[in-house]
Amino acid sequence: MTEIPEHLRKRAEEARAKAAAKKDEGAPPAEAPAASGDDAASSEAASKIPAHLLERAKAARSKAAGATAGAESAGTGVAATSGGGTAVATAGPPVAAGPGGHTQRLLTVVKSGSIQDVKASPQDKVHVWPHLLSVEFVAALLCLAFTFVFSIFVNAPLLELADINKTPNPSKAPWYFLGLQELLAFFHPMVAGVLLPGIGLAGLAMAPYIDRNPSQKPEDRKFAIALFTIFMMSCAVLTIIGSFFRGPGQLFVFPWTEGLFFEL
Amino acid sequence: MAKTMQNKGSDKLNELTDKVQSSQAWNSIFRPGSIFRKGYTDSPRNRSYVIMNSVLYHLHPVKVKRHAVKVSYTLCLGGLSFFLFILLTVTGIFLMFFYRPTAAQAWNDIYHLQTSVTFGLLVRNMHRWAAHLMVLSVFLHMARVFYHGAYKPPREFNWVIGIVLLLLTLLLSFTGYLLPWDQLALWAVTVGTNMMGYTPVFGNQVRFVLLGGSEIGTDTLLRWYVLHVLMLPFVIVIFMAIHFWRVRKDGGISGPL
Numbered sequence: 001m002t003e004i005p006e007h008l009r010k011r012a013e014e015a016r017a018k019a020a021a022k023k024d025e026g027a028p029p030a031e032a033p034a035a036s037g038d039d040a041a042s043s044e045a046a047s048k049i050p051a052h053l054l055e056r057a058k059a060a061r062s063k064a065a066g067a068t069a070g071a072e073s074a075g076t077g078v079a080a081t082s083g084g085g086t087a088v089a090t091a092g093p094p095v096a097a098g099p100g101g102h103t104q105r106l107l108t109v110v111k112s113g114s115i116q117d118v119k120a121s122p123q124d125k126v127h128v129w130p131h132l133l134s135v136e137f138v139a140a141l142l143c144l145a146f147t148f149v150f151s152i153f154v155n156a157p158l159l160e161l162a163d164i165n166k167t168p169n170p171s172k173a174p175w176y177f178l179g180l181q182e183l184l185a186f187f188h189p190m191v192a193g194v195l196l197p198g199i200g201l202a203g204l205a206m207a208p209y210i211d212r213n214p215s216q217k218p219e220d221r222k223f224a225i226a227l228f229t230i231f232m233m234s235c236a237v238l239t240i241i242g243s244f245f246r247g248p249g250q251l252f253v254f255p256w257t258e259g260l261f262f263e264l
Numbered sequence: 265m266a267k268t269m270q271n272k273g274s275d276k277l278n279e280l281t282d283k284v285q286s287s288q289a290w291n292s293i294f295r296p297g298s299i300f301r302k303g304y305t306d307s308p309r310n311r312s313y314v315i316m317n318s319v320l321y322h323l324h325p326v327k328v329k330r331h332a333v334k335v336s337y338t339l340c341l342g343g344l345s346f347f348l349f350i351l352l353t354v355t356g357i358f359l360m361f362f363y364r365p366t367a368a369q370a371w372n373d374i375y376h377l378q379t380s381v382t383f384g385l386l387v388r389n390m391h392r393w394a395a396h397l398m399v400l401s402v403f404l405h406m407a408r409v410f411y412h413g414a415y416k417p418p419r420e421f422n423w424v425i426g427i428v429l430l431l432l433t434l435l436l437s438f439t440g441y442l443l444p445w446d447q448l449a450l451w452a453v454t455v456g457t458n459m460m461g462y463t464p465v466f467g468n469q470v471r472f473v474l475l476g477g478s479e480i481g482t483d484t485l486l487r488w489y490v491l492h493v494l495m496l497p498f499v500i501v502i503f504m505a506i507h508f509w510r511v512r513k514d515g516g517i518s519g520p521l
Contacts, residue, residue: 007308125327129314132324132333139340140347147351147397151389158378161371162450164479171451173459174441176399176434181455193459194467205427207410208420216413216521228410263448264396 009122049101057101157263169248170261178242179235185250200231325512331520337412338517341405345433346504348398355391356493363443365489367482370445395437402433414518422510425503432500439492445485453488454480 112118126132173181183192203210211224218225247253247261284290285302294300297313304310312326331337362377362384364370377384406426409415415423442453457480461471476483511517 124330126330126333127308127311127315127327128320128324129311132328133320135333135335136340136343139335139344143344143347143397144351147348147390147394150393151386154389154393155385156389156392157446157448158371158374158444159446159448162367162445162447164450164481166447168447168451171455173452173455174438175396176437177456177459180459184459189459189462190464194463201427201431204406205424208415208417208423211416214416216416216518218411218413218521221413224413225411228407232407264392 006125054101057103159263170246170250172242172246172262175239175243175262175264179238182238182242182246323508325516328516329520332517337519339404339408341401341408345398345401345405346508348394348401349500349504351394352391352398353497355387355394358387359391360493365443365485367445367485370443370485374444374446395440399433399437402430406430409518412518412521416518419510419514419518422507422514425507425510429500429503429507432496432503436492436496436500439488439496442480442485442488443492450480453484 172178180193180197183196186192187196213221213224215221243262244255244260245252247258253261282302285300291301295317297310297317298304299314315321315324315326359377362381363373374388377388379385409423409426438453438456442449457471457475460474461467463470472478474484474487475481476487
């Protein structure tokens with residue numbers, strides 16, 4: 001992940017906006033004419049290359065011309081300089097210069113996207129300290145405070161000593177298994193206690209491999225969301241019935257008439 | 265007069281803070297970038313060091329996506345599950361000092377803990393309620409992750425680890441349920457393990473191994489105690505480490521939607 005520091009990103013954005021504004025209000029700057037070899041002097045004047053460098057280049061050019069001429073007259077058959085300035089100077093260092101005295105030319109601009117696979121785009125990020133740590137700290141404190149205060153006012157149950165010969169009626173599993181215990185009323189224990197929870201857990205674990213839909217947007221995932229909601233709701237309803245609506249002999253009761261048969 | 269005294273006092277305090285913060289002991293404890301080190305200023309560099317140079321770097325990157333710090337996105341449920349696990353470990357260690365896992369002593373120990381140990385009742389309450397809360401928050405965390413589609417590639421395997429963590433949480437809660445050795449514990453576990461016995465092929469064998477016999481007794485208590493305080497926490501910590509590590513390796517939390 002490439003991360004561009006936020007202040008740099010902002011600065012770049014500002015600069016870009018400023019440049020765009022300038023371009024809009026001012027007339028587009030006159031494009032430098034593609035100078036031909038003839039009016040080199042005028043383009044020299046227009047170019048921003050310091051005068052002393054231009055002088056030096058001119059001197060070198062005339063010297064090179066002389067040298068080439070000499071070489072040609074000697075009949076050594078050296079490649080001559082081409083008019084455009086992309087000279088292959090055989091004698092001495094490459095001195096040929098283009099219009100304006102430039103010693104190199106821009107041949108082409110290759111955009112980075114065509115030769116590099118840029119995967120990361122700048123993301124809006126924040127420092128974990130203090131932005132995330134403070135949130136986590138407050139959440140932990142609130143959770144601790146809630147547990148603490150709740151524990152002051154509500155005691156954990158401690159019934160009488162366990163007695164294997166005295167079966168309470170009803171006998172209930174811990175609340176998170178009461179949905180399964182409720183299923184016992186409808187199915188054989190092997191189905192209710194093993195098969196269905198096994199299928200449920202396996203289905204949950206394999207959900208990412210079954211659900212091949214790549215979208216995370218709720219509007220694209222109506223079926224998955226509906227299915228999961230049905231699953232969660234049936235778990236909740238079964239657990240609530242098993243917790244509050246089952247009395248002695250696992251018979252159906254209303255908690256507001258028969259009372260609660262539920263311990264946490 | 266009082267003002268000069270106060271100024272003098274705060275000067276003295278500053279001097280003392282300065283001295284303590286520049287001592288070798290202090291600097292050996294708080295690494296560069298710690299907010300307690302001398303000259304900590306709130307700068308992007310120091311904000312990075314706070315995480316990068318501390319143990320927190322194992323849990324957090326230096327920066328996260330802006331939407332990831334919004335409480336409305338995660339509801340803090342995963343973090344709270346982890347916090348409740350820590351709370352349960354701390355209160356659980358306290359309870360272990362006063363508890364012996366035998367049928368003859370367990371119930372009496374709990375009763376004694378509640379009636380004559382300072383804060384015993386409070387800590388036991390906190391342990392129990394935090395355990396129920398943890399089961400709840402793990403469930404809700406799973407629902408949150410599903411509704412955000414956060415189990416999709418590249419996070420598929422972390423979802424599977426999450427399901428394992430859910431199962432381990434339920435097992436931890438269930439093994440703890442037996443330990444008070446009262447009627448509630450005994451019969452809840454009887455109902456639960458009877459269901460387990462219906463597993464085809466090896467159901468009775470699994471039940472026998474878990475109970476340490478064909479019915480619940482003092483051997484069961486010892487086994488479930490060891491599972492509850494040692495083995496399952498050990499396993500769940502390993503899976504939690506992988507879970508948190510994968511969250512970061514898979515590109516942080518999912519979203520925004």
